[in-house]
Amino acid sequence: MYSKKVKLRFLFIVVFLSLIVLTIFIVFKVLKDNVVYFKSPSEINLQMEISKKKIRVGGMVKKNSVKMNNNKIDFIITDFKNELYVTFSGTVPNLFEEEKGVVAEGFLNDKKFLVADKILAKHDENYMPPEVKKSLGE
Amino acid sequence: MLNKIFETLKIISLSKLTRIIVFSLFVIFLTLGLFESLLLSPEDYIQSDAVRIMYVHVPAAWISLGIFSFIAFLSLGIFIFKNKNFVIIAKSFAPSGLVFNLIALVTGSIWGKPTWGTWWAWDPRITSMLVLFLFYILYIASWRLFENDKAAKISSLVAIAGFVNVPIIKFSVDWWASLHQPSSVKILSETTIHSSMLTPLLLMTAAFALFSVLIFLMKYNIELIKIKTKGLDRL
Numbered sequence: 001m002y003s004k005k006v007k008l009r010f011l012f013i014v015v016f017l018s019l020i021v022l023t024i025f026i027v028f029k030v031l032k033d034n035v036v037y038f039k040s041p042s043e044i045n046l047q048m049e050i051s052k053k054k055i056r057v058g059g060m061v062k063k064n065s066v067k068m069n070n071n072k073i074d075f076i077i078t079d080f081k082n083e084l085y086v087t088f089s090g091t092v093p094n095l096f097e098e099e100k101g102v103v104a105e106g107f108l109n110d111k112k113f114l115v116a117d118k119i120l121a122k123h124d125e126n127y128m129p130p131e132v133k134k135s136l137g138e
Numbered sequence: 139m140l141n142k143i144f145e146t147l148k149i150i151s152l153s154k155l156t157r158i159i160v161f162s163l164f165v166i167f168l169t170l171g172l173f174e175s176l177l178l179s180p181e182d183y184i185q186s187d188a189v190r191i192m193y194v195h196v197p198a199a200w201i202s203l204g205i206f207s208f209i210a211f212l213s214l215g216i217f218i219f220k221n222k223n224f225v226i227i228a229k230s231f232a233p234s235g236l237v238f239n240l241i242a243l244v245t246g247s248i249w250g251k252p253t254w255g256t257w258w259a260w261d262p263r264i265t266s267m268l269v270l271f272l273f274y275i276l277y278i279a280s281w282r283l284f285e286n287d288k289a290a291k292i293s294s295l296v297a298i299a300g301f302v303n304v305p306i307i308k309f310s311v312d313w314w315a316s317l318h319q320p321s322s323v324k325i326l327s328e329t330t331i332h333s334s335m336l337t338p339l340l341l342m343t344a345a346f347a348l349f350s351v352l353i354f355l356m357k358y359n360i361e362l363i364k365i366k367t368k369g370l371d372r373l
Contacts, residue, residue, distance in 0.1 A: 093255030128332035129180030
């Protein structure tokens with residue numbers, strides 16, 4: 001149907017494309033550790049030494065763990081395997097809630113304790129009106 | 139055969155009637171979409187009214203990704219068939235793709251502040267969307283930077299290389315720990331957006347798509363006129 005030249009050019013492009021995909025794949029494999037936006041408490045637990053650099057830890061806010069007094073908030077981030085205590089002074093985002101996703105940015109004191117200077121709330125992929133949520137809860 | 143398809147396409151796109159039809163459809167869908175998203179749709183159980191930003195943010199992101207993929211697909215055409223009609227169409231789609239990409243980034247930022255608590259995060263999804271934006275700029279710039287024949291080839295290469303980024307954007311929320319929420323509208327499994335919120339989302343997507351087509355038609359006409367006035371009426 002198409003001439004030989006067209007077929008050859010098509011082959012060339014297929015090879016060219018697979019090369020690009022391969023390159024990017026390798027680059028991302030190498031960079032994997034830097035791409036991750038936050039680490040889980042378990043990953044922190046596995047680390048040999050505590051890094052002095054600023055880190056982000058993400059997970060769920062443990063139920064009944066949030067204690068607020070004045071401007072200070074203490075809570076526990078959990079990934080249901082390991083836990084991490086977080087202390088923070090300042091205002092938290094509106095979506096910050098127990099049993100919801102959270103990302104805390106700050107410095108580790110030890111493997112179990114993080115002094116945060118920024119709290120971000122993580123939202124999940126579920127969207128629904130309040131009435132539906134209520135009927136689901138019942 | 140290929141040339142015949144392009145000739146018919148040209149006749150359709152050049153007719154004023156096409157533009158009128160597309161424009162009227164756009165107005166209808168936009169009106170319905172805005173009415174649904176601002177008045178009829180409920181608030182979210184956790185985000186309340188902030189969820190309404192989604193009805194602009196998500197369609198804009200979808201359209202910008204769709205247009206870029208389409209441009210990359212058309213760009214293959216110039217290398218396989220040596221037919222420049224492909225790139226003229228691709229070139230004419232680029233501006234609306236760029237604008238919707240920018241809208242997605244800006245509305246995302248506005249949405250991020252009240253929900254996550256930050257305007258910007260170097261999160262995989264957000265960063266890869268920024269990379270797409272850079273590819274759009276690179277694509278449009280290459281048309282300005284090079285002479286006609288060269289520009290067609292270089293811009294096409296940019297689009298094809300940039301396409302690698304598209305699956306990265308799509309799967310960034312699944313592959314890496316990311317602040318951005320995972321996809322809610324899925325092809326293979328159940329959608330996690332309540333139907334009363336899905337309707338405005340889809341209506342707005344249709345409106346944005348129609349808007350892109352409208353801008354495409356105008357841009358495509360200009361491109362064809364440019365070629366004619368240069369005495370290159372055969373592509």
